[in-house]
Amino acid sequence: MSSILFIDDEPKIRTFVRISLQSEGFDFYEAGNARQGLLLAEQLQPDLIILDLGLPDLDGLVVLSRLRQISRTPPILVLSARSDEDMKISALESGANDYLTKPFGVGELMARIRVLLRDISGIGMNNENDVLNFKNLKINPRAHEVRINDVRIDLSPKEFELLLMLAQSPQTLLTHEVLLTRLWGAHQRHNTQYLRVCVSQLRKKLNDDSESPQFIETIPALGYRFIVPITNNQ
Template identity: 40%
Template sequence: MAMATGKKRILVVDDDPKILKALDQALQQEGYEVYRAEDGLQALEMARKVKPDLMILDIMLPKMDGFEVLAQLQSTGGVPTLILSARGEEMDKVVGFNVGADDYLVKPFRLSELLLRVRAILRRTAGAGAPVDEDRPLKFRDIEINRSSRTVIVRGQPVDLTPKEFDLLWLLASHPGHVFSREALLQRVWHSEYSGDEAALTVCVRRLREKIERDPGHPELIKTIWGIGYKFDG
């Protein structure tokens, strides 16, 4: 499958042929390279093959629903995703964001609004860079993180981290600039959906800062995004 050089690649996933056609045409007119899938299994296969810059994903899909597609892709690094759904219930939105969605748009929608959200997501993720090679250490300022050996070097000295501290650090550092909600971090690091575990996250962040920041009281790497969660500002 040929891919045009320089164009952002967008995978559109919907089982409604009319919506697929309309989005395909609108996105191509905006200069994007568009790929299409009509069910969850095809979406999963296409996403892994094409490695899109953005996925527009319907939830109610044949063979595998959109939440499961998103969850499986998140386990291997994830794809920036705009969810489309006829269901606007708050719980559906919470589930979508918890499994890694970047935005959520309820059907019916205006194409102009969808295009604005597509551009916003692509701007936010532009600094995230290429998918991380897990065999290659991450290096930021005076810190080096090696996933294969699960070691961290800070200012030339090895630092001992607990398994959860390392997992949290790797998740944040492998997506620099990306804001993770507290719920998303609990789901992806602790595999928990219970808000009562937020204290564990708070403590883990505090201990990480004590171990890797020059001044834990004024962190430069692990930033708090008030009311949302955290990001790694490498």
């Protein structure tokens, strides 16, 4: 199982995250300040780092830059109580892979962790080129092909990428921000209109009803979830 280092000076939040991640089987390590976190990052070489920007001993962006200088640098998920766009842009430009605003729920935290780990190692149920089978739906990443009842469905590149992202994490909520960042880049991560249009077009082509979905479920104000369990890979 993957290892995760959590750097945060608030004991209650460290306890909450520790219980959540250990219950999912992750190897969990924690640090209460920046200097201890940097030392552990170098010694442990974790698969992912969760970094709180509001540390008492060093500026969070400085810590982020130093983490990026460590060999085999893992993806970094930044936590912050600040939700202003300038801070998010600064964090992403300084090397963060994703940004999560406090307070946050365990579901959203886990979804972001899974996406970041899958991006670097193919962690999860599928390798990136596996053919995914979901009842009557088949997705072939290598051929860039989608079939329903063995009839090919023509999707735009963005529609295909969106469907693949959701299907590779079945039963998992992917937030608006995660989807927008991966599809259009960090500069568009708040432009939910882009995502709504793309989801609407994709649903039409899949003949998927938003009120009674077969494939894509809307989680109001949060994001989307692919609700069909995978059957097998070929």
